[in-house]
Amino acid sequence: MKIAILFGANSFEHEISVVSAIALKKVLKSELIYIFCDYSRDFYLIPTDKITAKRFSSGEYKKDKKLDLKKDGFFQKNFMGEKKIEFDFLLNVIHGKDGEDGTIPALLNFFNIKYIGPRVEASVISFNKLLTKLYAKEFGVKTLEYQTLQRGEERVLSLKYPVIIKPTRLGSSIGISIVKSQYELDYALDVAFEFDSQVLIEPFIEGIKEYNLAGCKSDKYIFSIIEEPQKEEFLDFDKKYLDFSRTKRVNEAQISEDMVKKIENSFKKLYEPLFAGSLIRCDFFVLNDEVYINEINPVPGSLANYLFDDFDKTIKDLSNHLPLTIAVPHLYRYIDKINSAKGK
Amino acid sequence: MKIAILFGANSFEHEISVVSAIALKKVLKSELIYIFCDYSRDFYLIPTDKITAKRFSSGEYKKDKKLDLKKDGFFQKNFMGEKKIEFDFLLNVIHGKDGEDGTIPALLNFFNIKYIGPRVEASVISFNKLLTKLYAKEFGVKTLEYQTLQRGEERVLSLKYPVIIKPTRLGSSIGISIVKSQYELDYALDVAFEFDSQVLIEPFIEGIKEYNLAGCKSDKYIFSIIEEPQKEEFLDFDKKYLDFSRTKRVNEAQISEDMVKKIENSFKKLYEPLFAGSLIRCDFFVLNDEVYINEINPVPGSLANYLFDDFDKTIKDLSNHLPLTIAVPHLYRYIDKINSAKGK
Numbered sequence: 001m002k003i004a005i006l007f008g009a010n011s012f013e014h015e016i017s018v019v020s021a022i023a024l025k026k027v028l029k030s031e032l033i034y035i036f037c038d039y040s041r042d043f044y045l046i047p048t049d050k051i052t053a054k055r056f057s058s059g060e061y062k063k064d065k066k067l068d069l070k071k072d073g074f075f076q077k078n079f080m081g082e083k084k085i086e087f088d089f090l091l092n093v094i095h096g097k098d099g100e101d102g103t104i105p106a107l108l109n110f111f112n113i114k115y116i117g118p119r120v121e122a123s124v125i126s127f128n129k130l131l132t133k134l135y136a137k138e139f140g141v142k143t144l145e146y147q148t149l150q151r152g153e154e155r156v157l158s159l160k161y162p163v164i165i166k167p168t169r170l171g172s173s174i175g176i177s178i179v180k181s182q183y184e185l186d187y188a189l190d191v192a193f194e195f196d197s198q199v200l201i202e203p204f205i206e207g208i209k210e211y212n213l214a215g216c217k218s219d220k221y222i223f224s225i226i227e228e229p230q231k232e233e234f235l236d237f238d239k240k241y242l243d244f245s246r247t248k249r250v251n252e253a254q255i256s257e258d259m260v261k262k263i264e265n266s267f268k269k270l271y272e273p274l275f276a277g278s279l280i281r282c283d284f285f286v287l288n289d290e291v292y293i294n295e296i297n298p299v300p301g302s303l304a305n306y307l308f309d310d311f312d313k314t315i316k317d318l319s320n321h322l323p324l325t326i327a328v329p330h331l332y333r334y335i336d337k338i339n340s341a342k343g344k
Numbered sequence: 345m346k347i348a349i350l351f352g353a354n355s356f357e358h359e360i361s362v363v364s365a366i367a368l369k370k371v372l373k374s375e376l377i378y379i380f381c382d383y384s385r386d387f388y389l390i391p392t393d394k395i396t397a398k399r400f401s402s403g404e405y406k407k408d409k410k411l412d413l414k415k416d417g418f419f420q421k422n423f424m425g426e427k428k429i430e431f432d433f434l435l436n437v438i439h440g441k442d443g444e445d446g447t448i449p450a451l452l453n454f455f456n457i458k459y460i461g462p463r464v465e466a467s468v469i470s471f472n473k474l475l476t477k478l479y480a481k482e483f484g485v486k487t488l489e490y491q492t493l494q495r496g497e498e499r500v501l502s503l504k505y506p507v508i509i510k511p512t513r514l515g516s517s518i519g520i521s522i523v524k525s526q527y528e529l530d531y532a533l534d535v536a537f538e539f540d541s542q543v544l545i546e547p548f549i550e551g552i553k554e555y556n557l558a559g560c561k562s563d564k565y566i567f568s569i570i571e572e573p574q575k576e577e578f579l580d581f582d583k584k585y586l587d588f589s590r591t592k593r594v595n596e597a598q599i600s601e602d603m604v605k606k607i608e609n610s611f612k613k614l615y616e617p618l619f620a621g622s623l624i625r626c627d628f629f630v631l632n633d634e635v636y637i638n639e640i641n642p643v644p645g646s647l648a649n650y651l652f653d654d655f656d657k658t659i660k661d662l663s664n665h666l667p668l669t670i671a672v673p674h675l676y677r678y679i680d681k682i683n684s685a686k687g688k
Contacts, residue, residue, distance in 0.1 A: 106450030
């Protein structure tokens with residue numbers, strides 16, 4: 001079996017994607033085909049035995065074979081014309097912009113490439129933290145209270161300090177601040193508005209329990225262990241960056257069977273049918289024994305491999321249960337009717 | 345000025361798009377470049393003087409020049425290699441799947457093509473009628489009450505008859521039924537579930553007033569007239585199909601100045617900032633002097649040209665105010681830091 005790993009792209013989280021992609025080499029047992037999308041959105045075929053972070057930062061990858069994304073696959077030009085890069089399915093390992101905002105899924109759908117990863121709508125809903133909240137509430141999963149502010153709008157807070165301020169549409173803690181008083185508010189908003197025209201503001205609850213659960217659905221749900229992530233106040237980008245290269249199993253959260261079930265049930269309410277075909281990680285809060293969704297990571301760092309008992313098998317199972325798109329009949333029913341009425 | 349018209353695609357509304365595209369020939373004064381995406385998602389350059397509906401239904405278009413969508417544009421192969429199709433900007437005139445579900449916008453963004461039309465997130469929110477409701481409520485625009493049903497879920501109605509049943513994700517009245525009693529429910533749900541795994545159910549309010557307003561924002565809002573659409577119970581696909589070829593001005597709704605302002609204000613709440621770069625048509629209900637959003641049409645039939653005083657100027661103004669994407673710096677900050685720490 002050959003698995004293509006698509007990574008990089010025009011994203012603030014480009015480097016995280018590079019690290020995620022390299023991490024997967026250690027945990028997937030199949031032959032891997034590495035397809036790199038550079039910041040300029042050119043595609044390259046990177047030799048699997050030569051993949052190092054430095055190959056990208058140095059620009060050395062530009063000597064690798066360039067690929068064209070077209071109908072039915074990625075193609076490499078050669079003296080005969082072109083050759084299709086063969087693989088059984090592709091893993092979308094692009095974080096943030098392009099990968100998680102719906103762009104890459106749209107390309108893969110349109111060009112008829114079989115892939116694991118959230119589809120366009122699922123990406124948009126999970127990439128936008130406000131939409132995540134609206135969606136979760138609609139399907140019976142609690143979220144913390146919040147307010148939004150638009151860039152240029154008057155900066156009036158309806159929540160009590162401390163609050164956490166996030167750009168509505170980024171991941172990996174970029175642009176996020178904890179604000180403890182009015183004094184710090186303006187700067188935190190300026191930072192967040194650098195990345196998005198809208199910010200989301202939530203209460204920052206000291207000592208709130210956080211639990212991460214990854215999973216997917218093949219013919220049945222496959223859940224990871226539940227992790228209680230290490231954190232200081234919260235992981236900033238530098239710390240998360242190092243975190244993304246993880247390939248070692250972490251410790252399971254010490255919670256009751258009952259709480260495990262509650263968290264898994266919340267995951268299911270969010271997952272189906274929207275996230276069919278993808279392996280996602282949901283980050284939950286628990287407060288007074290109630291489960292709240294914090295974030296849905298549609299393309300989690302290194303695909304959360306370190307949370308699974310058998311990540312390789314999980315991916316293969318999922319690849320056999322990818323969603324079908326509704327077939328559109330290739331018909332000209334109305335035009336034919338009109339033409340025949342006109343006697344044409 | 346050259347304007348490209350992108351139309352067709354793998355959509356239940358493919359034919360409507362063909363008709364919309366042809367209609368635009370009569371109302372746009374610039375040179376038009378017609379780019380057809382067929383049901384199989386191959387692109388063709390259609391000679392503007394030869395564009396007729398029959399060219400597509402007969403398959404004759406396959407003799408036209410095939411195009412490749414790549415970085416920076418559409419390209420035509422020739423004996424020298426390839427030639428870029430030149431235009432100033434593109435109009436997305438693909439209705440339904442591909443065009444309104446975020447796919448085409450994602451492609452155009454990714455391949456760096458300047459276009460008028462909703463961006464990915466705006467497309468997903470307006471294509472999905474449930475998300476439209478959640479979004480509208482969040483930003484202070486009323487919607488009718490509703491319930492959703494998933495395919496396979498028990499068919500229990502919480503609303504009173506009559507109700508209107510819609511697939512959550514299609515446009516152009518496809519799969520929509522009015523259900524007056526329990527007796528008709530199953531069949532209507534079966535029809536809707538053919539097109540989507542989720543349906544949206546709303547009260548059907550006899551004689552409710554419906555008003556359509558199209559518009560966009562350049563340096564200021566440009567609004568169309570407000571139309572009170574002709575309807576029997578509601579327009580079905582056959583009637584709407586004919587409707588899409590309209591290029592003649594319609595009659596303005598006879599409503600008070602105050603109601604015009606109310607409707608325009610509701611439009612503004614929905615439009616900005618999400619729909620920047622697009623010309624949309626919002627279909628409102630008015631009940632007891634209150635405005636409710638029914639649907640947002642991100643790519644309205646024939647771009648609602650027949651509602652505008654000067655459609656050609658509107659499009660040109662809008663083309664000068666397309667949204668910029670946030671620039672991502674092409675940096676390897678973390679990888680460089682680690683490499684330098686390692687002395688590499």
